[in-house]
Amino acid sequence: MHHVLDDVxxxxxxxxxxxxxxxxxxxxxxxxxxxxxFAVALALxxxxxxxxxxxxxxxxxxxxxxxxxxxxxPAGKGVLYVLAQLAGAGAAGLLAARVGPVPSExxxxxxxxxxxxxxxxxxxxxxxxxKHVPKAGSGLAIGAALGxxxxxxxxxxxxxxxxxxxxxxxxxxxxxxxxxxxxxTLFGLFSSGASREDAAGEDVAGEDAAGEDVAGDDxxxxxxxDAAEEDPSDLQPSASPAAARGERLAAGAALGVGx
Numbered sequence: 001m002h003h004v005l006d007d008v009x010x011x012x013x014x015x016x017x018x019x020x021x022x023x024x025x026x027x028x029x030x031x032x033x034x035x036x037x038f039a040v041a042l043a044l045x046x047x048x049x050x051x052x053x054x055x056x057x058x059x060x061x062x063x064x065x066x067x068x069x070x071x072x073x074p075a076g077k078g079v080l081y082v083l084a085q086l087a088g089a090g091a092a093g094l095l096a097a098r099v100g101p102v103p104s105e106x107x108x109x110x111x112x113x114x115x116x117x118x119x120x121x122x123x124x125x126x127x128x129x130x131k132h133v134p135k136a137g138s139g140l141a142i143g144a145a146l147g148x149x150x151x152x153x154x155x156x157x158x159x160x161x162x163x164x165x166x167x168x169x170x171x172x173x174x175x176x177x178x179x180x181x182x183x184x185t186l187f188g189l190f191s192s193g194a195s196r197e198d199a200a201g202e203d204v205a206g207e208d209a210a211g212e213d214v215a216g217d218d219x220x221x222x223x224x225x226d227a228a229e230e231d232p233s234d235l236q237p238s239a240s241p242a243a244a245r246g247e248r249l250a251a252g253a254a255l256g257v258g259x
Contacts, residue, residue, distance in 0.1 A: 013077055016055035017084045023047045023059040024088035024160050025095075031161045032096040035103075037150035045143025052138065056129075061085050061159045066122050066180030070188045072129055085160040093164035106165035109155030114175035115182070117153025120145045122183040130191055 030043035048057040056073075058064045061082045068078035096102045108114065124145035128138045149157055155172060156162045162172035 013080065016077070017080045019051040019055040020058060020081050021084040021088040021091075023051045023055070023057060024085040025092040027059045027158070028089040028092035028161050028164045029096055029099065031156075031158070032092065032102050032164065033100045037147055040150060041143045041147030044146050045139045048139035048142050055081070057139075057142075058125075059085060059088075059160075060121075060157075060176075060180075062118050062157070062176035062180035063122065063125055065177050066184035067125070067129070069181040070126065070184040072126070072184075082160075086163060089158075089160035089164040096164075106156070106167060108162060108167045108170035108172035109153050111171035111175040113153040114155040114157060114171050115179035117149035117155045118157045118176040118179035119183040120149035120152065121157065122180045123187050126184055126187045126191070132191075 027040065027043050027047060030039045034040060034043070044057075044059065047059055051057050056067075058067070058081060064073065064078050064081045064085070067073040068075050073081075109117065121142070124133070124141050127133050128141060133141050146157070149155075155176075156165065156167060157172070157176050159173045159176055162168065162170060165172075167173065
């Protein structure tokens with residue numbers, strides 16, 4: 001219990017929650033004032049690099065809840081993340097009019113479009129979290145995925161941003177969450193299957209290597225046996241010419257004659 005409380009209310013978690021609040025505020029400003037999906041995608045790309053090492057750079061309740069459902073984030077921390085994201089988006093909604101002109105109204109896409117659109121983002125986020133994407137390219141991959149999802153669905157794809165846009169009762173509030181949970185779960189199933197196949201392949205390779213080691217041991221044993229069966233005299237080194245002459249001199253001296 002103490003470990004769980006430390007994990008939820010520890011200093012690192014508080015830093016991560018603050019990062020999610022600030023990051024979601026900036027992302028919401030980009031959505032409210034940028035006017036195009038490209039502004040939001042670029043903002044997310046920058047935020048992944050800026051706060052990814054602190055909180056993971058979710059800045060989206062759909063992403064956070066998707067990772068919680070897939071067992072990749074503790075539920076307690078996930079709740080704090082979502083509250084921080086909603087607070088950050090709300091603060092951005094209040095500040096946006098002081099930064100620049102805000103469109104009079106926004107529109108969510110259909111529930112199916114919001115669900116499918118967030119799939120681009122969720123699959124990429126999970127792939128990054130499982131190290132399928134190099135760390136240096138994580139921000140580019142996630143930003144591009146969000147841009148593709150926004151352009152494809154014409155949706156909002158972020159419940160916190162939807163609240164700031166006055167779309168709290170639209171499909172943009174719940175459909176991205178459903179998509180996040182769905183695609184995080186599906187990718188986890190496919191990824192775990194691929195991991196099991198890779199592990200099986202490594203086991204087979206290990207067995208082959210072990211067989212080669214055993215064969216090598218057998219070959220060494222046969223070589224040793226062959227050496228033992230050889231005539232010991234064949235293993236004697238041949239005498240050098242100097243040694244042979246010394247032996248002849250010694251024999252001649254014994255017989256009283258010169259060599």
